[in-house]
Structures are given as C-alpha cells and as structure tokens.
Amino acid sequence: MTVTARNRAIDRIRRDRTLVEKTRQLEVPEATMDELDDTVIEDERLELIFTCCHPALALEAQVALTLRALGGLTTAEIAHAFLVSEETMKRRLTRAKTKIKATGIPFAVPAEHLLPDRLDAVLAVVYLIYNEGYSGRVDLASEAIRLGRVLAALMPDEPEVHGLLALMHIHHARREARFSGEELVLLEDQDRSLWDAEEIAGGRKALDRALALRGRGTYVLQAAIASLQVDERIDWNEVAALYGQLAQITRSPVVELNRAVAVAQAGSTEQALEIVEQLTLEDYQYLHSTRAELLRRLGRTNEAREAFERALDLASSPRERRFLKRRIAEL
Amino acid sequence: MKYAMLIHVKPGQFEAMAEDEQRSVSAEYFALADDPRSQGGAELQGIETATTVRVRDGQTLTTDGPYADTKEVFAGYYVFEADTLDEAIEFAARIPAARLDGAIEVRPVVER
Helix, strand or coil: CHHHHHHHHHHHHHHHHHHHHHHHHHHCCHHHHCCHHHHCCHHHHHHHHHHHCCCCCCHHHHHHHHHHHCCCCCHHHHHHHCCCCHHHHHHHHHHHHHHHHHHCCCCCCCCCCCHHHHHHHHHHHHHHHHHHHHCCCHHHHHHHHHHHHHHHHHCCCCHHHHHHHHHHHHHHHCCCCCEECCEECCHHHCCHHHCCHHHHHHHHHHHHHHHHCCCCCHHHHHHHHHHHHCCCCCCHHHHHHHHHHHHHHHCCHHHHHHHHHHHHHCCCHHHHHHHHHCCCCCCCHHHHHHHHHHHHHCCCHHHHHHHHHHHHHHCCCHHHHHHHHHHHHHC | CEEEEEEEECCCCCCCCCHHHHHHHHHHHHHHHHCCCEEEEEECCCHHHCEEEEEECCEEEEEECCCCCCCCEEEEEEEEECCCHHHHHHHHHHCHHHHCCCEEEEEECCCC
16 A cells, blocks of 8 residues: 555656656757757657647647747747747747646646547647648648658557648649649649659558558548549549548538539539539638639539639639639630 | 636526436536545535625725626536646546536646
8 A cells, every 4th residue: 555655656756757857848948949859859759749739728839839849940930930920929839838837738648548639639730730831831831741750650550640641741742733933723734743753652651551550530531532633544533432431520511612523523513513502601712713613614604703703702812813813814 | 736627507507407317417526526636626506696896995895796797607616636637637528517518617726
C-alpha cells in the first residue's frame, strides 16, 4: 500500500518535472526558440504537436503555436502569413502559452480512447495551414507538408495521417499548373507537364500506405480522389463514388457539390444539376458557379448567366472575379 | 491541480423528465460526487431563488434574480482533482448536464 502510494507520488513528481521542462520549451525567448527543433527529441515532438493542437485552445492559436513550435517559422513570418501584425501574433502566442500552463494542458500523446478525436484536431490544424498556402502563399503549403511528414514518421500506423500527407502532396504537385500568370486554370485545362511527378509519386506512396492500413477516413478518401484526378484518363464514375462515401461520413453539402461535378464529368449533366438543385448553400460562391457551368452545358444560357452573376456577387478574390467575368463573356 | 466544473443547465430540462429518468440522472450526479478525485461541490437551488448583491459608492444594492441573464443557468459545481486538463475534460463529459443541452465550464482553481 505505502509502496504503491510512494510510486504514485514519484510518478507524479516525475511527470510534473517533465511538464515543467516542456513548458519551458514553449517559453524559450524568441531568439532561442528557433533552436527548438534541435532540442526537442523525436518522441517529445509528437507530444508537443498534441499540446499545440489541443482543442481547449482557440483554433488560430493552435495554428500559430504549431507553426512556431514545430514549423520553425518566426513569429514575424507567421504574422505575415496570416495578415496580422507581429504584435498581435506575439500576444496570441503568449495567451496560448499562458493557457497551456494555467489549465494543465498535458504534454502527452492522448490516451488510446481519446486519440481519434485529438488526432482529428491535429490533422485539421495541419490541413488548415496547408490550405492557407494553397491559395497562394506557397511557403505555408510546404511547411504543412513538412509537418505532415513529421507526423507520418511519428505515427506510422495511423491511416489518416498518411491520407492527409498524400492529399497535400498530390494537390501540391499541381501548384505550378493551377495558375497561368495571375489567372486560375481548371483541372481539365491544366498543362500536365507542369505537374510535379515526384510529388505525385510521393503522394501515391503515402496513399498506398494509408490504404494498406485499411484507412477509409475523410483524408484517405480525399487523397484517393486527388490521385484519380491526376490520372491520364480520369475515372469520373469512381471519383463520384468516392465523393458519395465522403458525403456519407461528413454529411457536407460541399462534398455533395463536388460529387455533382464528378457526376457531370462522368457524362450525366442533368443528374448533376439535380444534385446541385437540392443543396442548401445559397451563399456559397461555388454552388452558383457550378450550377452555372451545368446550365451552360445544357444550353440554358440565360439561367447560366444569372447563376454566374450570382457567383460573381459572392466572389471576393480578384483572380476568381476575373475568371467568372471571362466565363460570362464566353457565354 | 484542482479544477472547478461549473455546471450550466437548460432550465426546465430536468423537470421535464420522467420520474425514473430523473432518478437515474440524480444517481449519476451522486456517483460523480463519490469519485475519489471529487473534492466537494454543491447543487444550487433554482434561479428563482437568486438574489444579486452589488456595492456601489458604499451602498449595498440588492436585486431579485440571477446576475447573468443567459439561456443556460449556473446550477452547481464540482471541485475535481486531476493531473491534466484532459482528465478534467473526461470527468466534465460525464456530467449529465453536458449531454442534456447544458454545458460544463472547466476552470482551474487558484491554489495558494
């Protein structure tokens, strides 16, 4: 009895000490924080990821902390990437670190029964970082892929980790082809010689790993779709079927919208339009632009123009606005 | 570390339950109080019993009703000893109000 009590006490002290040590790692002054990567040994990096992506922290703080502690970006770089002042970003980081300490957010890989939820949170943060980069700031995209690789190495048996890595690789492979000068280029019009074959191969390797682990989660499905879409001849029926599975998991109307696009590409424009008409995404730009494309294909030009104009009303990025105006002019 | 589990409930939710349901929910609350990591707590009477006190310019102002006018009302709390926030969150998730349209606010207690 006493031995058990003592062991438990020792265990707690030991844990407390590591907690203190690790909290200190987050506290390191700006100048030396860049060395964090070298000072944190591998298995502690995983703990650090789970700490930075703890759902008790605000999402924007999770993102900033992860980039700061694991991505090796400076506070100024993170601030720049998210279009806030360095002062604001510094405050955000400080507040997050204070909350970690004050509330006892653990430096630990969550227990088995908590892992699925908590891993989802980690993957969401990495994917959010990636998507910030996807819309133009390539540095963040590469950074997210690097984080994905670290995660895959640290959690080699989690299919969703490999799924996310695969997804990011394959999307990233098309980065040079997505734009012509300042203009957006649709997948079907992209110059395939600009695709990064090595990046695609890396993505497919990660996807194979995920599938071998029997992964059928949202990232694995999205990666499988992305992989099909870089095939020489795209099997749109298969893409539509995968979107169907994804929609079942996510219940997301945006996924249904994508399924509709795949159905249209597979040749059933009217069936695709039927799917689109059932979605309640009134304020979603891409609903209207997709609907417009389908109407155009069906020769319903006036309705198509109206839908394009609705999409234009909702579009904020200048690049997308120019793209939509071009589509209207071409009607 | 000590955490306060501030239990916010949707008014009327408990009263609307069948009697046996009420009994089993109450039993859950008692079981949580019996957890060796539970270090006290209290269930408060309804907001209709609340009186709010303020002192302004040395004068005591007493008014009828709860301080905060919100949809969920503060109904009671546990004080819970845990090593990490994760452990505290797991406990909070087992408090019936958490699933019965209410919410649990978890806040570390200042330790002196």
